Amino acid sequence: MTQPTANSIPSETNFNHSTTSLNSFAPRLLDWFAENGRHDLPWQQHQTDTPNPYVVWLSEVMLQQTQVTTVLPYFARFMESFPSVQDLAAAEWDLVAEHWAGLGYYARARNLHKGAKQLAEIIDETGDFPQTLAGWEAISGVGPSTAGAIMAMGLHKYGVICDGNVKRVLTRWAAIEGDITKSATTKTLWALAERLTPVDDSGRFAQAMMDMGATLCTRSKPACLLCPLQEDCLAHAQGRETDYPVKAKKQPKPSKFSNALIIKDTDGKILWLQRPDNGIWGGLWSLPLQFIEKVDGKANTKATVKKTLASDDKPSNTANDVRSHEKVYETEFTTAEQIIHEWLIKNELVTESVSKSLLDDAPIKHSLTHFHWYLTPRSVTLDNKQITALSTALQAAEINIHWLTADDARATLGLPRAMVKILEQ
Template sequence: MQNSFKHSIRDLHSFAPRLLAWFEINGRHDLPWQQHQTDTPNPYIVWLSEVMLQQTQVTTVLPYFARFMASFPTVQDLAAAEWDTVAEHWAGLGYYARARNLHKGAKQLVEVIAETGEYPTTLAGWEAISGVGPSTAGAIMAMGLHRYGVICDGNVKRVLTRWAAIDGDITKSATTKELWALAERLTPREQSGLFAQAMMDMGATLCTRSKPACLLCPLQDDCLAHAQGRETDYPVKAKKQPKPSKFSNALLIKNTAGEILWLQRPDNGIWGGLWSLPLEFVEKISGKVAVKAVIKDTIKNTDNNTDNKLSAATGNQTLEVASNEKVYETEFTTAEQIINEWLAKNQLIAKSVTKSLLDDAPIKHSLTHFHWYLTPQSVTLNAKQTTDITEALQAGDININWLNADDAQATLGLPRAMVKILE
């Protein structure tokens, strides 16, 4: 069979032995989820760690992994846990869809175990679990079951694109296919779990994004990028478009006891299932800031145009309401619409923003697809108002909590952005 790769057969055959020899001496052998030193591997531990490690560094994951294992030592424990408990354990780790899939996946795995008496034993079986893609499934097969499995995650792609000087855009399917073919060619049939861990360690500790430690690398002699002095040119990735920005007021609605109103976010969308302050989305327009408050009772009595003005109850500033901007209406949850309408009726609209743009908003929080600028706004309610807004939200079947800042952080699953506001 003709060799379709850029290296010689000798280079390809010697890749795994060189890497494993390096890993034995220099690799990490004390991570709590590693299974290569046991004869009875635990796929639950590997699955949990692999989900947590997606787009997240080991140092960040370690305390979260320890908390999960203390509270949910088995997949049955995780499956039986309430979502709020799982969310509270995950809060701050980011990419919250992973937590949703983890909880759903635990329930799926419990069903598989109840039916078959064991965890899935095939790649397809693992890929059928929510949130498990080909690389995660390969890692579980290799490291969690000590069977043959191939991984091709971000660390592996970086090592391979440099070693083989693969100059295709790694976001394109053709390059992905090429990388998987090379990963499969290099992964030994025996010790594929050890090889997978070694490849991840190589990418995490030596073949890093910037300043790779090439002089310590066991693959430097035939690394094509190193030979060309172009290590940091790989992997090739299309230049990202600048992230758009969104702007919001985060409403600290307090009762007379100093407790703050918290809303549970819908399952779908940003921060699904976590707890958040009510948000009031803001639109940047020609030198002013317009708050799209969805205040229907106020707007319906005014002319239907973009020049509508709404005086803030707490000052003489005016807010320009862009009533024809449908995009901002879709940003609001039902709970936030109820709150904004209720505040308008009771003339308790938060202070208007006096800056022309919110570039200097006190809190910047970056998510995958956009930057979020959050400006805290405080409103204090009397006892009757607290009862009224609570009843209005409960009538809308909204999950709410009145808790002070410390209790909220201790008992609710809060996204990191909310913690930033409290801090």
Template sequence: MTQLTANPNSPLSDKTISHTSTSLNSFAPRLLDWFETNGRHDLPWQQHQTDTPNPYIVWLSEVMLQQTQVATVLPYFARFMNSFPTVQDLAAAEWDEIAEHWAGLGYYARARNLHKGAKQLVAIIDETGDFPQTLAGWEAISGVGPSTAGAIMAMGLHHYGVICDGNVKRVLTRWAANDGDITKSATTKELWALAERLTPEQHSGLFAQAMMDMGATLCTRSKPACLLCPLQEDCLAHEQGREEEYPVKAKKKPKPSKFSNALLIQNSADEILWLQRPDNGIWGGLWSLPLEFIEKIDGKAVANKPDNKIMTEPQLDVRSNEKAYETEFTTAEQIINEWLNKNQLVAESVSATLFDNAPAPIKHSLTHFHWYLTPQQLTLNTEQSQELTTALQAAEINVNWLNSNEAQATLGLPRAMVKILQ
């Protein structure tokens, strides 16, 4: 067994943990012995097998891995490293290029923070000659929280660092049978104290990677492989047969739903109008079809023809009042909506000529709501498309007329837009 000692200086309270000091001190050695044989050692951002770690690689991977699985991240990471092999390359890149590389990975604020953070890091390197060397230095970088900073310190610099991300919290709540709500600050504080107590002062980077692997491969959300776990002998949740009851998390309220028409506005060359979204808000800086806000209103009584029974159907109504503009429409979409109304033009279902019923909306789930997007098509003549373009450009709005293949190849498109095109 690896001879390592957990950090005895952590502020862990006796009330926080029921394990003996022997269990606490043997946690890291058992985990690292397991990791040496069974852990993942071939991920492209791992730095535990090198004598000269690269914090840029770890920082980039940690940002990408936030709320995203390794399998999803791998091709994006490879592409980023190919295009932006150094933090200086990333800082010097134009936002459109970064957005195109990130498109489809989701949680787009991460990409904005990454670009901003790269510029901050380059300024620090220019001033000091190196990346930040302290936890506080990394936490000052845009988008970097305590766990990400700890991971960079431990794995990217081979200094002492502690992580307590989602995977780690799951392992710890089960091992300690901590039944506190992990969305509450008090529980988070307890888990951080436990993570600090268990993290060895030496090889904390190895320990961080081992904890990540444990949560990703054995101590999974459902059906954890407890019989293979090196910690099972003193895992309190396993002892109680309640592994899947942890971590405890308050039941979320059902997500609200929003509805929009996605306007496929085409010109005479079969090119589609694309708008660049504002930097702030959903899909900031990416390219999207114009969206038309729809408000779901109360049901309407209609007759059911077969038996003449009255039944209620949900109705969708396009609203163009100021409140809707303020909360849902970008400036570009307001201009388009007003221009269409002025010219008495209406987009129709893309399959209206083929089917009696319009296609079902495409459901796209975001962090805080479900979004139902219904494709609507409208073809403009040369004069109309030029007039609309001029109106948008007069408001300094970035527009592009590209066909489907060109847009997917050259623009940073949200995954929802790709779904619509497909």
């Protein structure tokens, strides 16, 4: 969705506030921000005459669905290793992935790297960063709110933001009842955000709105008594602050189950696979995974988990159930994992539980955006001949692999947080 234009904004009669309230919104907010806002974040540009759009873009991408305290050390490390967009564009993906590992939502990192290459080309051609909203929205992973933030804070031009923090502030202040996941509500919020944003000071206003949502108008227990907008906040007047924003209840997340195979040699080096660029953990390094089919038990009273091939049991017809569901099998297994799966069967190798508890299985719960993932670590040790054979099979399929100890993998590879959890067992 693009930002609204002046011609698309509803008349003020469609807003829930008087013209006086609408006009005084920004001055009140900016006065509060001057005294109480955050002014020491490393990416902030509202106190400089020569703003740097690179640091604003980088921080905005990192801050998507991630808290400031989490982002701070990652931002510092990125700026140390990639002080300019050209440095980021020239970096190898593995190095970028290593710097991002643990921050989550890994598609952001892929888009960041791709976007850096796009920006470097634009700068080579024009001598500068994009100078328009449309120019920034053309960069990989940059949506209308991020583009508006870069325009406002990174270039000190006019830009409007309407991210999660802003939507929370506006839906409460204007008592907007519509579901914020619906396009009609989104259009209303964008229109209100544009109406409130001062043309001459949109950068400070954007930072102030972010601070308001992050420090006062929080999801739970908003600090209304400290809010400069409380006198005409409709949600506050109704005593319904936490009823906003209105959002349809999410369906419960489904669960998936996998074995995480720790395939190692006698020296403790472990097999690591680079995940495909598309899909979960794209471009990062992972242990081989085995999908476990969850089926209903008798009378649907309790779910059971069928063991896959290469489990403590010898290969059996039950194990072959995983292979028989071709659609599931092909969806859940990468090419590398299919090769490993078949190779373990052929060599009649079994994996063992690495649980330190009395239970045979100790799944690690790792929650992603759309599902919960339960990962059970299982281990098998190969001799030198077997390692050579398996490595050859994977390399013949042009699979990127490494044999590294757990410590070396943590130090040199971009590992998803779930893999780090497994290594900590």
